[in-house]
Amino acid sequence: MKHYQIAVLAYPHSLLSAVYGFAETFELANEACKTTGLEVRITTHILHMEDLQAELDTQSHYHAVLLPPTLNKASYSVKNTIINNFLIAQHQHGAILCSACAGAFFLAYSGLTEKRQMTTHWALEALFKERFPKQAIDTSKILINQGDIISAGGMMSWMDLALELVQALTNAHIVRQLSKTLVIDTGKREQRYYQQFQPNFDHGDAAILAVQHYLQGHFAELKSTENMAAFAKLTPRTFLRHFAKCTGLNPNEYLQRIRIQAACDALEQTTLPFESIALQVGYEDVGSCRKTFQKIMGLTPSAFRKRFVSSLPR
Template sequence: MKHYQIAVIAYPYSLLSAVHGFSETFELANEACEETDLDVRITTHILSETDLLKATSKAPHYHAVLLSPTLEKASYSSNNEVITDFLITQHQQGTILCSACAGAFFLAYTGLTEKRIMTTHWALENSFKERFPKQAVDTSKILINQGDIISAGGMMSWMDLAMELIQALTNANIVRQLSKTLVIDTGKREQRYYQQFQPNFDHGDTAILTVQHYLQGHFNEQQRTTNMATLAKLTPRTFLRRFAKCTGLNPNEYLQRIRIQVACDTLEQTTLPFESIALQVGYEDVGSCRKAFQKIMGLTPSAFRQRFVSSISQ
């Protein structure tokens, strides 16, 4: 029988529903394996910081170490050397390191992920990039599996992570059985289906902030770089450089993101056809709007409405 040891780090303020959810999900997988005569068992160890402090070079080797989400920024805003040292030691022994949501910060502090692509919660993307500028990150993805490093995105993506590990340790039949038992969707999806555009207004550049505020109220109008630069009282070249530095986007990309976010909100809140919505948010060509929508959201407008709107008052 194959017996896998999995460690879940219960760091301060980690989401306990995820910490214990991992354990319970793996236990359900064990039951499914037993029912189908599959000789695989998973044992979960929930480790506190105190447990990690006690760990030495003779600490047990785990097949995988998991880092849960957290709602507390203080948990991941600085390097926790106890956790970092433990992760590095385990990885050197062949352990798979896994994170969900803000757990990605703990993995990035180790330096082991610099040549890998990671994901985290889409709302954490800017702060993640600020802290780890050399780290490649793709928050459109729910989960990125790179063999020895697995990262998952959203707050509830710990379930996707658990299923990914169960799939690797057992087989697809066990995952299908669990998805029916837990009534969860294991089909293909991406984090960008759920993301919302949240502009960064807290960068301290008042000239760029003036333009951002203007665009929020005039997104459905045609905008020229020269006019925006004049509004910011900057030369076009300086304006473009500072705008990109503050927002991470060029002005056209920024305007497009505002328009697509308004289109998403309108699709969810009204029964208007997409053709009307496209014109309302500033697109003269509906086809261009549809193409931009699908590129940013990963879904067609009709698929987006179908996924997120169960019923709309007529």
């Protein structure tokens, strides 16, 4: 019989539905193992902050350590020394370190992920990049498994993470049984299907902010970089440099993101055909709009509408 010991860190303000959801999912996996005769059992240990120092002192070893999401920014805004030391010690003894959503910040603070690619919630991407500029991150992915480091994106992606860990410790058949019991779709999906473009307006550059505000109301108009630079009263070269620094995108990419977000909203909120939507958001070539939409969102416009719109008023 193979026994796996899993630690779930119930740090302050962690999402309790995820903390206990992990434990319940692994218990259901144990039941599936018993039913199929697989000689594997998973024991979950929910560790609170007061437990971690004792764990460090006794040098307890776990096969995996899970960091659940949190709704409280203060929980991950600064490095927590005890959590950091615990993660490093467990990793040195072979533990798989796993994070969901904002839990990725704790892993990045440890320095153990610098040569690994990670994901986190798409809405946390800007803050994550600001805090960890050298860390490779791809928030289009729901889950990234780097072997000894597994990270999951959105707040409910702890379920994806739990199933991924179950598969690593058991087999695909157990995961299929578990997904049927939980009625969870294990089909391929990406986090970018759900992302919304949220421009950064909090950068302090008044000239760039004026251009951003103008684009929010005039994104359907064709605006060249020279036009935008003139609006900002900057030379084109200076404008490009400042715009990229403030927004993380060049002006054309930024304009495309605004337009595609508007297209997403129209697909969800109206019954207009995509050809009409493409013209409304500023594309003269519908094919170009469709290609850009799929590149950014990871879905065709029709697939996007099918996924997110159950019914619309006629």
